[in-house]
Amino acid sequence: MSAAADRDELDGALARLSGSTFRRRFRLGARERAVIEAKGLTRIREHADRLIADRLAPALPRNDGKQTPMRGHPVFVAQHATATCCRGCLAKWHGIRAGRALTVDERAFVVALIGRWLDAQLAQPAVEDARPVRARIRRKAANPSDAEEMPDLFAPPRKS
Numbered sequence: 057m058s059a060a061a062d063r064d065e066l067d068g069a070l071a072r073l074s075g076s077t078f079r080r081r082f083r084l085g086a087r088e089r090a091v092i093e094a095k096g097l098t099r100i101r102e103h104a105d106r107l108i109a110d111r112l113a114p115a116l117p118r119n120d121g122k123q124t125p126m127r128g129h130p131v132f133v134a135q136h137a138t139a140t141c142c143r144g145c146l147a148k149w150h151g152i153r154a155g156r157a158l159t160v161d162e163r164a165f166v167v168a169l170i171g172r173w174l175d176a177q178l179a180q181p182a183v184e185d186a187r188p189v190r191a192r193i194r195r196k197a198a199n200p201s202d203a204e205e206m207p208d209l210f211a212p213p214r215k216s
């Protein structure tokens with residue numbers, strides 16, 4: 057088994073991420089659970105592999121920092137939850153430097169981390185669609201003075 061996908065390393069990463077109220081807020085909503093149910097986890101893992109290869113792994117990913125939607129596909133939600141959404145987050149949280157292509161092991165680590173987060177989510181009862189995140193987005197739109205409260209979703213995150 058590749059050291060990059062070591063179980064303890066994955067659990068360690070998930071434990072660190074769970075210390076972030078921002079990351080913890082991401083949950084699979086009804087829509088993403090329906091996608092998993094329709095496709096099956098095996099295909100979702102294949103999607104993760106392809107999405108990471110196309111959108112995160114290149115040395116200079118297109119639209120880096122904004123390439124991962126907040127919801128819709130379970131892998132997108134998992135990417136935000138696991139700080140594998142962009143190269144800034146990947147560097148900050150997982151020590152994987154930006155500006156160069158991911159190695160095979162790094163890609164395997166990211167995909168395994170996403171898979172493990174999805175497993176953990178599916179083991180929990182469904183919650184309503186990621187409402188806290190959406191409510192905050194709406195509030196920001198309605199009242200720009202609230203913007204300070206709202207982490208910039210597409211900026212490299214603070215470990216808040």
Ligand SMILES: [Zn+2]
Nearest residue numbers: 141142144145
């Ligand atoms: Zn990011």
